[in-house]
Amino acid sequence: MENILNLIGMRFGRLVVVDKVDNDEHGHNRYLCKCDCGNEKIIRGSSLKNGNTKSCGCYQKEISSSRKPSGAIHYMSNTKLYSVWSNMKYRCYDIKNREYKRYGMRGIIICNEWKNDFISFYNWAINNGYQDNLTIDRKDNDGNYEPNNCRWITNQEQCNNKRNNRLITINGQTKNLAEWSKISGINRDTLIGRINRNWNDPLIKVK
Numbered sequence: 001m002e003n004i005l006n007l008i009g010m011r012f013g014r015l016v017v018v019d020k021v022d023n024d025e026h027g028h029n030r031y032l033c034k035c036d037c038g039n040e041k042i043i044r045g046s047s048l049k050n051g052n053t054k055s056c057g058c059y060q061k062e063i064s065s066s067r068k069p070s071g072a073i074h075y076m077s078n079t080k081l082y083s084v085w086s087n088m089k090y091r092c093y094d095i096k097n098r099e100y101k102r103y104g105m106r107g108i109i110i111c112n113e114w115k116n117d118f119i120s121f122y123n124w125a126i127n128n129g130y131q132d133n134l135t136i137d138r139k140d141n142d143g144n145y146e147p148n149n150c151r152w153i154t155n156q157e158q159c160n161n162k163r164n165n166r167l168i169t170i171n172g173q174t175k176n177l178a179e180w181s182k183i184s185g186i187n188r189d190t191l192i193g194r195i196n197r198n199w200n201d202p203l204i205k206v207k
């Protein structure tokens with residue numbers, strides 16, 4: 001028997017599964033789904049899982065009318081993905097943002113396609129494994145926000161990356177944890193443990 005709870009909370013394209021509803025007349029499992037455009041729709045579990053249904057129907061409408069879904073953007077400004085997009089822009093272009101020094105000031109930019117068009121970023125995200133619990137990651141920490149350099153990872157993976165990219169100054173030399181680990185041959189966890197124990201050593205500065 002199909003596990004009826006396992007789809008709730010999952011994302012399929014533009015749809016996020018909200019609840020299980022009654023089976024249809026053929027006994028197929030059905031779910032109430034909320035689309036990013038704001039519509040709700042009841043959809044068969046099998047259509048979600050095999051990828052046949054990825055929106056309430058708004059995607060097909062956009063394709064056939066081939067114009068920008070301006071109404072949809074209004075609804076989507078409340079989604080998590082929209083805030084991912086705006087926060088990315090603040091980090092790179094708003095000098096008052098507290099993360100700016102680690103992004104914009106280091107020359108990290110957003111490709112024009114994404115920067116100027118939320119829908120373009122949105123479509124890339126939906127087609128590249130975006131889930132609401134994931135966070136955007138640049139594979140190369142010195143690279144830009146662009147399709148080739150970005151992927152969706154969990155918060156835990158993001159924390160590990162951040163930790164490895166933390167800048168540490170020892171005896172006046174500044175490198176990130178991964179580099180110090182490579183140079184010293186000491187495992188990252190051991191190294192961070194030692195640094196944490198000696199955080200008040202004047203020779204060690206952790207940014």
Ligand SMILES: [Zn+2]
Pocket residue numbers: 014035036037038039055056057058059
């Ligand atoms: Zn929709």
